[in-house]
């Protein structure tokens with residue numbers, strides 16, 4: 001499968017249908033001299049582009065709308081514009097993005113525009129109470145918007161084990177809980193306020209259950225536990241929470257009956273691709289379902305130089321995600 005975008009490196013694609021077209025909000029990867037490490041310091045991105053296409057036919061053109069936001073334009077940001085997402089409500093478009101603040105702590109910011117392709121004007125402060133990385137917004141059928149977020153190791157989620165407001169620096173780096181009896185750390189979810197620029201209510205931990213026990217996944221279950229790259233979509237009236245397992249490189253999904261979870265682990269939707277990270281979005285477009293993701297084929301395997309790809313996915317009669325159209 002060929003990359004969707006080849007003139008620059010792009011990753012972490014959040015795809016949405018706005019105004020009848022597919023809009024993709026990815027990270028913009030760039031070359032850097034920064035030493036590779038398990039904290040992700042080499043992912044040193046400084047701006048975002050937005051892309052759109054009218055068709056997911058491989059021959060269809062993909063339009064690059066250019067730079068829509070730069071790190072230097074956001075007063076609270078020091079570095080590392082990581083995986084973004086976007087949402088639409090009441091005539092405005094919202095670009096959500098994680099970045100390190102001036103203290104080196106990841107926060108989530110918002111920038112607002114009148115068009116899906118921007119430009120976006122950033123709020124001067126990050127979203128109050130936000131932390132860690134990889135915001136993914138989901139607007140439910142009743143109009144209520146939610147933000148899912150969080151990521152382990154360089155994404156700092158493990159630094160908040162004492163509470164949403166307590167950053168524990170001793171957990172910084174490629175660390176996470178482990179050992180007998182330790183529960184996996186869950187991603188976070190919060191309702192968004194009507195203005196889409198603040199959380200409305202508390203930040204909650206999302207629990208992913210093991211189907212065989214009905215208990216939360218264990219921290220040592222690296223083939224199934226949440227690492228980063230949250231996404232939410234709804235299919236057949238159920239909530240599908242999907243995510244990356246990080247160091248085991250799977251994209252997995254879990255299903256529940258409420259946007260808050262709990263979600264029961266169901267399976268994998270993508271096996272490991274070339275490159276350390278895997279990150280995705282799922283979107284319905286013109287009556288078919290699509291998985292956007294990235295890999296490092298175009299850079300011959302350089303982990304931080306990734307390219308967005310897209311493939312069709314299918315559901316079987318039980319609502320399981322499958323790679324081939326069921327008979």
Ligand code: FUB
Pocket residue numbers: 011012027043082083133134151228229277278279
């Ligand atoms: O692009 C930087 C980080 O890599 C993202 O925030 C993670 O999800 C991983 O893809």
